[in-house]
Amino acid sequence: MHTLGIDIGSASSKAVILGDNGEVAGQAVVPVGTGTTGPERALHEALRLAGIAPGDVARTVATGYGRVTWQGADRQVSEITCHARGVLHRMPEARTIIDIGGQDVKAIEVDPDRGFVRNFVMNDKCAAGTGRFLEVMARVLGLEVERLAEVSETSARTVSISSICTVFAESEVISHLSRGEPVPDVLAGIHQSVAKRVAGLVSRLGVRPPVVLTGGVAKNRGVVLALEKELRTEIRIAPSCQLTGALGAALIAREDLSKK
């Protein structure tokens, strides 16, 4: 009995297949999200790794931005619930979960007794502090997103970015570069900017450690360090941080079957 969780985000598609005993039988991340071939490609790759056919999946739960429009699910569940479920499965000690995705940031407070979401906040109408912000800045700096953390480690000082708006921040970064500021220092400022936006959001919820970070941005060590500094607490990174939403969805699908 296999279950599938598929997390269709704005920037990437993730799929997790759980096997008979709830173990991860296959998982995949494709760097394009809703409205593209990403969901199908992630699904097929996860099926291939699990060594099963689509008909072997007993139940599918979809989550993420594209959950409503994707046709292959038995049920759709919000990404907030799925991330909480996925993180708690791997890290039951988590009390605050921060998910930094392609276009939104979510801070989730977990109920320590019931193991469920107790409260949450999301960014609103603004991409500052999200993966998209970093993508835009990476393009201006002429770097691959994957190299941002590595480059920022060579920073000698932080060049502060004061603009919140992504477009104005882009102009500010260009202005710093044209004045001869070193790329690693400007990048440190960009990471600090993301951390400040995220910390501002999380503070509305209250920071209860342990704090766990999920989402693709969690792979950027520069953002993690800046966020630890802003929140003044250790940040733990969820294993397979991009896949916690899909894992949570697959776990919920499994629970659905056990209730039947």
Place this chain on the structure above:
Amino acid sequence: MSGENRIRAILTGLAAVAARPGEAAERLKREKGKPLVGVLPYYAPEEIVHAAGMLPVGVWGGTADASMAGHYFPPFACPLVKSTLDLALRGVYDGLAAMIVPALCESLTFFGQNFRAARPGIPFVPVVHPQNRRTPEGVAYLRAEYERVRDRLAEIAGREVTAADLDRAIGVFNDHRRAMRAFLEEAPRHPSLVSPRVRHAVAKSAYYMDKADHGALVGELTGLLKSLPEESGAGKRVVVTGIMAEPEGLLDLFEEVGLEISADDLAQESRAFRTDVPDGGDPLERLARRWSLVEGCSLAFDPGKERNRILLDLVRNSGARGLVVLMIQFCDPEEMDYPLYRKELDAAGVPVLHLEVEPRMSLEQARTRLQSFAEMI
């Protein structure tokens, strides 16, 4: 026609009025043969309009792009007044005999000044409510304001407005408020017939119909609903608070994610029907005393912060699992109240969802928030 069919027919009619208020207002003017007076939120003395032989119609903005209003308002202005001014600039309100504008918040005060300059052809009737509303001086002051409004409306209508006219109008409006309260109490027992969107339409349609006609229909509707057995709703009950529950697509999301509205504390809905005009004496003074009786509204100065208790009671007494705050963008009075009642509800263990709303909002993020909240409670 069976009871259920009659219920559906009434609800369909009211929903059509709420969906196209401009057309409904035109029809009202045509059918009743009376001039229409636009009434902005909140607590305008609509009874005086009625007593003057005219009909009040609600002016609550719209969902169109408010680009023309940008000449008068900055981008961070209340979207309700901004879209109202935009509609005014486009001539939508040109057929009105007058426009009553209470100045209960800064946005409305600025709106009044801008409207007066932008549309000088529409008689502008401002009303300034006192914030020290429970003192004898406050009541006397508001009575004097209403006297000025009465005289101005009498001049526009070209007729005298007598105390008997006012008493009759007060009776019509109090009857209507009672009918609306009875409906809003009965509605949660029938979630399959009265969805969040339908519930809102019943309340909103009141602003674009003759109050006597609307009250009669709502009274019939409530009676028919009461004759049906109470449903065991599959959804999770919540209370909503804020200024208004729009855009309407937002209410469809409530239904989509399995949330039922057990009670509301919306300025356009329950708050408007909660307080009757008290009995006895001079009608203008009775109207002024109504303002002194208003409780738990962000627009009315309330040093005791009764709204905290009212919201907690609404949640508890209506069997709700949480509170959804529909925070209209840039609304200072609502934002001032929020931290205070949030603190009390948090302390009482009531889950609260804060949702910023505006007429032209994207519903995708709202869907995630509402669905997550529904899964959480």
